[in-house]
Amino acid sequence: METLEKDLSRDDQFQARIDADVRIEPKDWMPDAYRKTLIRQISQHAHSEIVGMLPEGNWITRAPSLKRKAILLAKVQDEAGHGLYLYSAAETLGASRDQMLADLHSGKAKYSSIFNYPTLSWADMGCVGWLVDGAAILNQVPLCRTSYGPYARAMVRVCKEESFHQRQGFEIMQTLAAGAPAQREMAQEALNRWWWPTLMMFGPKDSESPNTEQSMKWRIKRFTNDELRQKFVDMMVPQAEFLGLTVPDEKAQWNEARQAYDFGEVDWDEFWSVVKGNGLCNHDRLQARVQAHEEGAWVREAALAHAAKRAAREAAAVAV
Amino acid sequence: MDHPADLQPAPAAIAHAPTVRQQLFEFVLQLADTSLVLGHRLSEWCGHGPVLEQDLAMANIALDLLGETRSLYQYAAQLEGQGRTEDDLAYLRPATAYRNPLLVEQPNGDFAHTVVRQFLFDNYHYHLLLALKEGPDAPLAGIAEKSVKEAAYHLKWSSEWIIRLGDGTAESRQRLDKALATLWRYAAELTTPTATETALQGLGLVPDYADLLPAMQAHAAHVLAEATVPAPQVVPFAQRGGKGGQHSEHLGYLLAELQYMQRAYPGLTW
Numbered sequence: 001m002e003t004l005e006k007d008l009s010r011d012d013q014f015q016a017r018i019d020a021d022v023r024i025e026p027k028d029w030m031p032d033a034y035r036k037t038l039i040r041q042i043s044q045h046a047h048s049e050i051v052g053m054l055p056e057g058n059w060i061t062r063a064p065s066l067k068r069k070a071i072l073l074a075k076v077q078d079e080a081g082h083g084l085y086l087y088s089a090a091e092t093l094g095a096s097r098d099q100m101l102a103d104l105h106s107g108k109a110k111y112s113s114i115f116n117y118p119t120l121s122w123a124d125m126g127c128v129g130w131l132v133d134g135a136a137i138l139n140q141v142p143l144c145r146t147s148y149g150p151y152a153r154a155m156v157r158v159c160k161e162e163s164f165h166q167r168q169g170f171e172i173m174q175t176l177a178a179g180a181p182a183q184r185e186m187a188q189e190a191l192n193r194w195w196w197p198t199l200m201m202f203g204p205k206d207s208e209s210p211n212t213e214q215s216m217k218w219r220i221k222r223f224t225n226d227e228l229r230q231k232f233v234d235m236m237v238p239q240a241e242f243l244g245l246t247v248p249d250e251k252a253q254w255n256e257a258r259q260a261y262d263f264g265e266v267d268w269d270e271f272w273s274v275v276k277g278n279g280l281c282n283h284d285r286l287q288a289r290v291q292a293h294e295e296g297a298w299v300r301e302a303a304l305a306h307a308a309k310r311a312a313r314e315a316a317a318v319a320v
Numbered sequence: 321m322d323h324p325a326d327l328q329p330a331p332a333a334i335a336h337a338p339t340v341r342q343q344l345f346e347f348v349l350q351l352a353d354t355s356l357v358l359g360h361r362l363s364e365w366c367g368h369g370p371v372l373e374q375d376l377a378m379a380n381i382a383l384d385l386l387g388e389t390r391s392l393y394q395y396a397a398q399l400e401g402q403g404r405t406e407d408d409l410a411y412l413r414p415a416t417a418y419r420n421p422l423l424v425e426q427p428n429g430d431f432a433h434t435v436v437r438q439f440l441f442d443n444y445h446y447h448l449l450l451a452l453k454e455g456p457d458a459p460l461a462g463i464a465e466k467s468v469k470e471a472a473y474h475l476k477w478s479s480e481w482i483i484r485l486g487d488g489t490a491e492s493r494q495r496l497d498k499a500l501a502t503l504w505r506y507a508a509e510l511t512t513p514t515a516t517e518t519a520l521q522g523l524g525l526v527p528d529y530a531d532l533l534p535a536m537q538a539h540a541a542h543v544l545a546e547a548t549v550p551a552p553q554v555v556p557f558a559q560r561g562g563k564g565g566q567h568s569e570h571l572g573y574l575l576a577e578l579q580y581m582q583r584a585y586p587g588l589t590w
Contacts, residue, residue: 053367053375060363064581064590065407066356066393069363070386076366077379084372122581122590172590180588288368296370298495299431302488309487 018219023149026092034218037211038148039093040109041220043100046086047111049079050104051285055119056128064122071168072125078161085154092150105290107277112136116279117197123176123183123190129169131191131198131236137162138232139202142222170239177243184244191240192248199263200271202229233261336399336457340523345399346516347526348460349409350419350563352392356410357571358424358441359385360578362434370431377477381438384470391463398459411582415571422562423506425571432485432495436503439478439543443536444510446471451527460525479543486547493549500552508558511536517563 010029017024024030053076060076063069087097103109114132119125140162143155176187203209203225215221223231233252240247251264274282336344362382369375393406424441428434449471452464485496511529513521520526544551561567581590 050367050372057367060366061360061577062580064411064585064588066386066390066410068590070383070390073363073366073379073383073386077376077383080367080372080376080379084376087372175590179590180585182585183588292368292370296374296431298489298491299370299374299485302492303484305492306484306488 015217018147018217021145021147021219023152024147025149033214034220035093037215037218037220038151039090039095042086042090042093042151043095043103044110044112046083046090046100047104047109048115049083049086051111051115051289053079053083054285054288055115055117055281056125058119059122059125062122063125068125068172075129075165075168078165082154082158082161085157089148089150089154093148101293105286105293107286110275112201113271113274113279114197114201115285116274116282117193118281120193121186121190123173123186124194126169126172126176126187127190127194129165129167130173130239131169131194132201133162133166133169134236135198135201135232137166138228138235145219145222147219173243173245177245187243188245191245195247195249196266196270197274199229199232199266200274202226202232204268204271230260233263237261237263340520340525341399343516343519344457344460344525345396346419347520348392348396348399350514350516352389352396352409353418353420354424354441355385355389355392356578357418357420357574358437359383359389360574361424361426361428362438364428365434374431378434381470381474381477384467384474388463388467388470391466395459395463407582411579415567415575416565418562418567418571418575419565420562420571421506421509422559422568423503423510425562425568425574426503426506427570429499429502430495432492432499433503435478435481435485436496436499438474439482440503440507441510442471442475442478443539444507444532446475447532447536447539448527451532455525455527457525475539479539482543482549483547486544486549496547496549500549501556504552505556505559509560509563512558512560512563514563 011031014024014029014031014034024034056072056076056079060069060073063072087100090100091097100109104111114135119128137159140155140159144152144159146152146155173187173191176183206212206224206226209225212221212224216224237247237252237254249264251262253262254260255262273279277283359382362378362385365378366375366382369378389410390406393409396409397404397406423437426433426437446468449464449468453461453468455461455464482496485492487493511533513526513529517526517529521528541551562571
């Protein structure tokens, strides 16, 4: 009974710190459920960065100019860097990178479903930057103020780079939209394919998002899925118009009374199907990660073996 | 932040006689092709590296090489004076016009092959740039001055990996030995001058490769000793030809991919 009361008061104190916007740090006490939720969220985010390298990596060797090639390669490299900070942030909660990777490879851990869609033309590099990174930024900017310190600090850096990527993606779209008919067609075709999947990036409808309430209370999450989706549509429809492109949704119309865009219903069957592993690229993306990990095993073992030999030699030299 | 798109404009080229200018154009083009092809190969690893940190390291080296490529093509275009751009030079020349040595177009293979290819190249590249940055041609010296700092890091990276793989596990050693046996035959071409290089060496515009060899050999011997790898007993027949436009079968496929967009949609701006 005594422990329970003590725990209750610890829970209350914890919530009071959250409510006062005091950052939680790795050595602070935290409820198990808070720790688990964060590990799940941060590792999913890290996996998304790493898996997300694949659809864009698909165009590095075919980028249409040296400048575009350099920008794209730097961008994909930034994503690897984001993966590293995020795995480190999750490690501060007691998760190990090996275990997180094992969970990704076994299919236990998820990553953002958007990366299970294929990148089929150069314009996809524009859409991934403009729309996918645009949606990611809306999801992630509030995380710069999230309650867990190491996550919030990692996100400040991630968001700075993401907004840079988003501008680069928009600029690719702008160049295509202002280009030859073949380029404009390429841009519109890519927008047609990416529009709905990016709306899905905000997750299920609020009414079907069971974790939202607790995450909002812990200030791990600061806006609901539907709030962010609306914000995204309000931002992107005018940008598409500016580009001279059309979003593939006849219902996307300005609603004067709501001071917001109305838009059509996301195909939730497709959303859940891709989440469950049935997207065109789910199998290939995961296979690519597993293969890289398995084929890299001997390299990681060699590095460890060499470090151990070196340490042993140094110790022997000191002993003499 | 140092952004890859923001390259410094090259300093104005010094006045060379037309033949020398042509030779210098060919040499700069050779260096640019070399960095482009190797950077392209390294970028094929992106997202597939053996561990995240090495994925980052290889992308970083690829980016450095691509940055150097762009400066070199821009300078080459300026020397040529025909109004071609860096992209024209990279995307619109056939494989037979490419002047990179055979080593850099060899496929990635396993990580040991990539590391050995990189080590053989870095050891040459670093020492070449060290000499070029002291050379009389200001634009080329400027590019070398910037790139040599990066090349020093590349050489450190590949040397450390040769040591780790050689003095790691039995498997890493076996893979390293195999990669050395495969790729060693392409090393000599790097420091075997073409007629153009010989002419430029005569004018002091390109360093005499015989002068680079002692430092290169000393570094290689040191690294191989640390890796506990004996120097190859039988040196395989030295393959060469790339610097003269005679390539292996691999380059055609690499360029088919690299040049795809420019070939499929000629004359557009991206």
